[in-house]
Amino acid sequence: MRIRATVAALSGTLALSALAVPAAHAGDGSAAPRLAASVAGGSEAAGGQRAAAAGDIKVTKVTVNDGKDVSIGTTAKKRFKLAFTATAPSGIDVTSGFLWLGRDVDSAALITPATPAEYNPTCVDVNATTSTCTLYVTADPSRLRNSGAGVRWNAWAAVTDNEGKQVELEDLKSDVRLQRASRLTVNASPEPVKKGKTITVAGALTRANWDTKKYAGYTKQSVKLQFKKKGTSAYTTVKTVKTDTKGNLRTTVKASVDGTFRYVFAGTSTTPAVTSAGDAVDVR
Template identity: 75%
Template sequence: MSGTLALSALAVPAAHAGDEPVAPKASAAVADVSEAVGAQRAAAGDIKVTDVTVNGGKDVTLGTTAKKKFKLSITATDPSGIKLSSGFLFLGDDSDAPTGLITPATEAEYNPTCVELDDTTKTCTVNVTADPARLRNVGAGVRWNVFAAVTNKSEEQVTMDDLKSDIRIKRASRLTVNASPEPVKKGKTITVSGALTRANWDTKKYAGYTKQSVQLQFKKKGASSYSTVKTVKSDSKGNLKTTVKASVDGTFRYVFAGTSTTPAVTSAGDAVDVR
């Protein structure tokens, strides 16, 4: 079920903003009809979304298979009070024809948990699930739109699809390191290799992240922190390779600072024994 259809299935008797109300009795004056229509439109028009928060404001990272559930919270206000709000995330200019969707996993999950802030304002939260099977690389690092359906206590509803999320969806990254030979004589050359890869949502596999700057760091045995030795560029397959002179026992690691589409990642450490 698409997000829009699922929202329309909410068990809430509501009319979209601008819908005509049920026609009054035939004996009513034309002026009364116009007044009734205008009153409903005005009431629905008073509904305002004041805040949208996705995953507590933290970016969401996904690999190639595992789904990830997180929260979408919508704060709305209306003079008559808010009954509930629900929604989902989408990519594209039109929520009815999205290029990407992140929605509640089941129809029941469209029903929110709401907290009343005061007589007019309420924050409602739904769980949405990002599924790599429904994602493409174009959705990484960009701002997703939020569709919201908000119903006030007078049972009027408005829908909005021009809201913006405050986080990015990122492609999971991996980083490895291997320092050799082990053990090594003091003054000899140590080769430190590794690989930087990230999730490819188009192929559903991990692939090399090419031409990226990665720091090689070293921590002397007994020390509490690492220091940067040099910066290495990943090659056309995401591989890393550089050399250093053996001096003292310690541990090497690679550190990638991340980009707008891919999160930062640090490899495990690889200890070397210098003799």
């Protein structure tokens, strides 16, 4: 394993809703990518060989968050991995970059490392010509919009080989989605209840609204009501219930034996799966 440092990075503050590319931060070292200058259409890479290197230097894979979708709420920032696997005849010296979404990178929403130092990736050699370089980027929900959920963000990368040649690639496709974090509750009543009487199982499915920065009901979604008999470990599905226009859930069942109810939501492209805590009922 080798740790290589980038020479320059974008602004340490996130620019997820920015209309312009952040300014550069100067750094040290001589063979690393000049990210900010490249994004802004500035100077070429080392040796003036940015365009010439395009045919020899390639990014073969972009991996975000180890291949798992990223769930983001309304306040807490989410830090996750961004990895580039790149190859060149002379081998890879360093690869760094960020995620972007929009018509073009110059006017895009960006998800970047939170500090200049975090542009410095850890690179692991796969073989003599190929390396995987990993860095961390941070998504700030205060700068996210709902339109960014459930879609594939693009990746921008600056790749330098061991001969000092560099290529900037801005239309790389990432392998995961950002999702609006979800919450699910359950409440079975009355407790205790007589055998044969009606139990009402209520709940609510909500998700992060990145436009308002609040949680709101997820409407018209199918949610499974499940039950686990006391003394057992497995839940079984009782029925499927749909959320109303405010994201609320409400259904009834007949009391038969002691046990625990829960709701289970399978998730959608924009919203992750979620399971409520269990609510036990005492049947007498």
